[in-house]
Amino acid sequence: xxxxxxxxxxxxxxxxxxxxxxxxxxxxxxxxxxxxxxxxxxxxxxxxxxxxxxxxxxxxxxxxxxxxxxxxxxxxxxxxxxxxxxxxxxxxxxxxxxxxxxxxxxxxxxxxxxxxxxxxxxxxxxxxxxxxxxxxxxxxxxxxxxxxxxxxxxxxxxxxxxxxxxxxxxxxxxxxxxxxxxxxxxxxxxxxxxxxxxxxxxxxxxxxxxxxxxxxxxxxxxxxxxxxxxxxxxxxxxxxxxxxxxxxxxxxxxxxxxxxxxxxxxxxxxxxxxxxxxxxxxxxxxxxxxxxxxxxxxxxxxxxxxxxxxxxxxxxxxxxxxx
Amino acid sequence: xxxxxxxxxxxxxxxxxxxxxxxxxxxxxxxxxxxxxxxxxxxxxxxxxxxxxxxxxxxxxxxxxxxxxxxxxxxxxxxxxxxxxxxxxxxxxxxxxxxxxxxxxxxxxxxxxxxxxxxxxxxxxxxxxxxxxxxxxxxxxxxxxxxxxxxxxxxxxxxxxxxxxxxxxxxxxxxxxxxxxxxxxxxxxxxxxxxxxxxxxxxxxxxxxxxxxxxxxxxxxxxxxxxxxxxxxxxxxxxxxxxxxxxxxxxxxxxxxxxxxxxxxxxxxxxxxxxxxxxxxxxxxxxxxxxxxxxxxxxxxxxxxxxxxxxxxxxxxxxxxxxxxxxxxxxxxxxxxxxxxxxxxxxxxxxxxxxxxxxxxxxxxxxxxxxxxxxxxxxxxxxxxxxxxxxxxxxxxxx
Numbered sequence: 001x002x003x004x005x006x007x008x009x010x011x012x013x014x015x016x017x018x019x020x021x022x023x024x025x026x027x028x029x030x031x032x033x034x035x036x037x038x039x040x041x042x043x044x045x046x047x048x049x050x051x052x053x054x055x056x057x058x059x060x061x062x063x064x065x066x067x068x069x070x071x072x073x074x075x076x077x078x079x080x081x082x083x084x085x086x087x088x089x090x091x092x093x094x095x096x097x098x099x100x101x102x103x104x105x106x107x108x109x110x111x112x113x114x115x116x117x118x119x120x121x122x123x124x125x126x127x128x129x130x131x132x133x134x135x136x137x138x139x140x141x142x143x144x145x146x147x148x149x150x151x152x153x154x155x156x157x158x159x160x161x162x163x164x165x166x167x168x169x170x171x172x173x174x175x176x177x178x179x180x181x182x183x184x185x186x187x188x189x190x191x192x193x194x195x196x197x198x199x200x201x202x203x204x205x206x207x208x209x210x211x212x213x214x215x216x217x218x219x220x221x222x223x224x225x226x227x228x229x230x231x232x233x234x235x236x237x238x239x240x241x242x243x244x245x246x247x248x249x250x251x252x253x254x255x256x257x258x259x260x261x262x263x264x265x266x267x268x269x270x271x272x273x274x275x276x277x278x279x280x281x282x283x284x285x286x287x288x289x290x291x292x293x294x295x296x297x298x299x300x301x302x303x304x305x306x307x308x309x310x311x312x313x314x315x316x317x318x319x320x321x322x323x
Numbered sequence: 324x325x326x327x328x329x330x331x332x333x334x335x336x337x338x339x340x341x342x343x344x345x346x347x348x349x350x351x352x353x354x355x356x357x358x359x360x361x362x363x364x365x366x367x368x369x370x371x372x373x374x375x376x377x378x379x380x381x382x383x384x385x386x387x388x389x390x391x392x393x394x395x396x397x398x399x400x401x402x403x404x405x406x407x408x409x410x411x412x413x414x415x416x417x418x419x420x421x422x423x424x425x426x427x428x429x430x431x432x433x434x435x436x437x438x439x440x441x442x443x444x445x446x447x448x449x450x451x452x453x454x455x456x457x458x459x460x461x462x463x464x465x466x467x468x469x470x471x472x473x474x475x476x477x478x479x480x481x482x483x484x485x486x487x488x489x490x491x492x493x494x495x496x497x498x499x500x501x502x503x504x505x506x507x508x509x510x511x512x513x514x515x516x517x518x519x520x521x522x523x524x525x526x527x528x529x530x531x532x533x534x535x536x537x538x539x540x541x542x543x544x545x546x547x548x549x550x551x552x553x554x555x556x557x558x559x560x561x562x563x564x565x566x567x568x569x570x571x572x573x574x575x576x577x578x579x580x581x582x583x584x585x586x587x588x589x590x591x592x593x594x595x596x597x598x599x600x601x602x603x604x605x606x607x608x609x610x611x612x613x614x615x616x617x618x619x620x621x622x623x624x625x626x627x628x629x630x631x632x633x634x635x636x637x638x639x640x641x642x643x644x645x646x647x648x649x650x651x652x653x654x655x656x657x658x659x660x661x662x663x664x665x666x667x668x669x670x671x672x673x674x675x676x677x678x679x680x681x682x683x684x685x686x687x688x689x690x691x692x693x694x695x696x697x698x699x700x701x702x703x704x705x706x707x708x709x710x711x712x713x714x715x716x717x718x719x720x721x722x
Contacts, residue, residue, distance in 0.1 A: 009543060012546075138369050149573075159571065161570065233536075234567070241534070241535060279540060283543065286472070292533075
């Protein structure tokens with residue numbers, strides 16, 4: 001075994017894992033917020049996420065077509081992408097709630113779940129339809145922003161690109177804003193009140209429907225932002241790209257303790273790190289017997305172990321039990 | 324594209340059969356019936372660029388060669404099926420195909436992993452499948468009488484790649500990545516085995532189904548700093564991999580098999596793949612002097628340059644139609660058995676060279692190319708430089 005090599009790549013793998021983890025964390029917030037309020041898994045969230053990525057790529061391609069992409073500074077372009085994607089994804093999530101979930105709110109738990117799976121398929125094929133009519137394309141490539149691709153070679157095995165830093169900074173900023181919103185504002189108090197008891201919340205004058213819409217709006221906006229960051233980081237998206245990251249982010253939410261906002265962040269980062277370390281080290285440690293293809297098996301085995309010993313997730317116990 | 328909108332292929336095929344049935348019976352009253360040629364290739368999804376080339380190549384061939392059969396009183400029709408590059412869809416389509424008695428030849432598939440199970444279905448009724456693109460050895464090594472291909476094989480292609488890596492690139496070490504499909508893993512293993520024999524050190528052999536995030540795979544690659552990366556797979560996965568590898572500062576040369584041969588690779592990976600080498604069983608249309616007219620006609624009719632394998636599909640279809648013509652006896656619609664038997668005797672000089680089948684259904688001699696990507700502009704994919712060309716006979720069946 002090549003020990004210097006194993007140690008040499010450690011910081012790079014750590015960084016890769018963190019980037020992936022923050023991305024999962026941002027998506028996981030959408031699952032966990034909705035669960036916290038409605039005790040319901042919004043399976044359409046993975047499509048809300050990828051819609052954000054498509055909004056981003058369409059704006060980039062539009063700017064490129066108009067010849068403005070080169071002349072605008074990249075932070076401005078990125079900000080524009082994030083704001084637009086957050087707006088579209090957030091409104092879409094709220095609209096989905098209004099159309100597909102609200103009429104079923106008093107139905108048994110499983111019914112809105114089926115509805116969510118249906119919306120997920122519907123949105124996948126809707127994106128595919130729009131893209132194939134509009135661009136006659138299946139895979140869409142994110143145009144490169146040169147400023148974002150600049151790399152700093154720190155050591156022989158560790159280098160950091162601007163876009164990796166951007167993902168981490170943007171994710172941290174959004175998590176902080178969300179934290180403040182939920183814990184330090186009146187709206188946040190209302191959201192927490194609805195999560196605790198809908199009937200009691202409405203008795204004290206909170207418009208429950210509006211708060212639930214707002215929850216979907218915020219969760220969807222986070223997902224849309226994650227979509228843009230995903231596209232910028234990995235470069236290629238198609239209408240089904242959202243499915244796997246969505247599933248992993250849902251897992252991250254459960255791992256952290258579903259319904260719990262800091263839990264989603266911790267769960268996302270843990271899952272991202274597990275995945276990155278498994279993919280990079282499994283082949284090296286086993287001499288090629290197990291390769292990167294086993295990363296999910298490894299990551300999910302660890303996940304099952306954690307849940308066996310902590311069924312409520314890593315931070316699950318902080319959430320108050322609900323009747 | 325309207326075709327892309329219909330996702331479950333079964334819906335499409337049911338519709339097609341519904342539409343086809345009444346019209347066929349109407350025609351029988353007037354003429355001698357309809358002869359259908361089916362194509363099976365991915366018409367939707369990430370590999371549609373190549374799959375559609377196969378369909379359009381077949382369409383051109385039918386229009387060009389249907390004269391003889393029409394004179395004999397038959398109608399000739401193309402029935403395109405979308406296998407979505409998925410084995411289960413390919414097999415479901417195959418079942419519909421064998422149920423339609425008018426279909427006498429299948430042109431397809433793009434992916435070996437789809438062709439192998441689907442051809443098991445065709446074999447039930449001895450329906451001929453002529454493949455324009457399937458390179459995995461198993462396709463013909465099963466010795467089925469109804470399976471043919473007009474292209475080369477991966478056990479040769481992998482070796483051609485390894486030879487080029489050692490002889491021309493002078494690589495001393497290589498890292499092999501594959502996509503875990505029958506095709507990708509197969510050709511990667513042939514490359515690896517021969518490269519090791521030639522003294523190239525294989526620093527890693529890694530399979531992945533990942534489509535977007537290659538960071539954790541690239542990190543060990545970069546640390547081991549190979550001279551060469553061999554990617555056994557298809558362009559839609561290779562594109563982001565190569566792009567991310569270059570972005571992370573990997574300096575190795577890139578090499579891969581014919582699955583990388585699509586203008587979409589340049590669209591996805593841009594300048595990262597300029598200078599990349601790939602082996603192919605299907606040279607660009609420009610290397611075949613006889614194919615110029617085909618390329619012009621294709622461009623005029625469909626408004627784009629022919630993708631790789633479009634010319635091979637054209638030739639495969641021409642062979643199929645020649646066999647059907649030969650099997651027409653006494654003006655009656657030939658049986659599937661007669662057509663399949665006739666293909667074995669066809670000697671055809673097509674736009675990609677002369678094709679004649681051996682006992683297994685492989686072409687007696689196949690061309691292998693090594694090409695180099697010339698430009699990051701997808702429009703200029705056809706200008707990729709041919710660096711090497713070899714004519715190699717198919718290896719004999721292993722006992």
